[in-house]
Amino acid sequence: xxxxxIKRTYGNKVRIRVCGIAIEGDKIxxxxxxxxxxxxxxWSPPGGGVExxxxxxxxxxxxxLEETNLKVQVGKMMFVNEYIDQPIHAIExxxxxxxVEGILTKGHxxxxxxxxxxxxxxxxRSFEELKKLDPLAVHNSLRHCSNMEQFLNLNGFFIFHxx
Numbered sequence: 560x561x562x563x564x565i566k567r568t569y570g571n572k573v574r575i576r577v578c579g580i581a582i583e584g585d586k587i588x589x590x591x592x593x594x595x596x597x598x599x600x601x602w603s604p605p606g607g608g609v610e611x612x613x614x615x616x617x618x619x620x621x622x623x624l625e626e627t628n629l630k631v632q633v634g635k636m637m638f639v640n641e642y643i644d645q646p647i648h649a650i651e652x653x654x655x656x657x658x659v660e661g662i663l664t665k666g667h668x669x670x671x672x673x674x675x676x677x678x679x680x681x682x683x684r685s686f687e688e689l690k691k692l693d694p695l696a697v698h699n700s701l702r703h704c705s706n707m708e709q710f711l712n713l714n715g716f717f718i719f720h721x722x
Contacts, residue, residue: 574649576642577619578606579631579656585707586683588663590626593679596644596695602684603698606651607668619654627681628664631656638713640700653700653713686710 581588581604588605595601607622609615616633623631634655642649665681667673686707694702700717704710 572648574647575609576606576649576651577609577615577622578604578651578653579619579623579633580604580637580653580711581623581629581631581656581658582707582711583658583683586685587689587701587707587710588627588629589682589684589689590678591680591682592677595647595677598693598695600679600696601698602689602692602696604653605681606653608649608670615652616654619656623656624661624666625669626666626678627661628666629658629661632659637711638700639716641716641718642699643718651700655711 579588589602590605591600591602593600595603605623605626606619607626609618613621619633620631623629634657637653637655640651640653642651663681663683665678667676668678671677686701686704689697689701700713701710704713
């Protein structure tokens with residue numbers, strides 16, 4: 560996928576996204592998207608755009624299954640983040656999720672053709688591993704926290720900057 564494809568598919572409009580935080584041991588489930596973010600790739604929690612008529616919790620379950628092959632149970636809402644990284648502008652609602660079934664597998668985004676998929680990798684990553692990456696390679700909500708406990712205790716509305 561090229562930046563022009565991202566702009567055409569997701570850009571220049573405000574999207575509502577629902578995202579899930581799945582923890583296994585001391586690791587968080589992350590997806591590597593390419594090309595997204597200032598470096599051309601971005602590690603972020605699974606999630607996607609809310610579709611008209613589908614409740615957020617059901618949408619999040621659908622996104623997890625599509626992107627990771629995991630069935631999840633949606634828990635409490637954690638926080639809302641306004642993500643702006645031109646041409647993308649999204650309001651992201653984050654929920655804790657619990658994995659109930661499945662084997663972690665790199666999935667797909669049905670909005671995109673097979674040759675233009677953005678998901679390049681799925682993995683459980685420790686906060687320490689994420690902190691070793693270039694800060695611009697990690698979703699802005701994680702990069703502004705110093706540890707997992709601080710991240711898991713986020714509550715409210717945030718506008719984390721992308722720099």
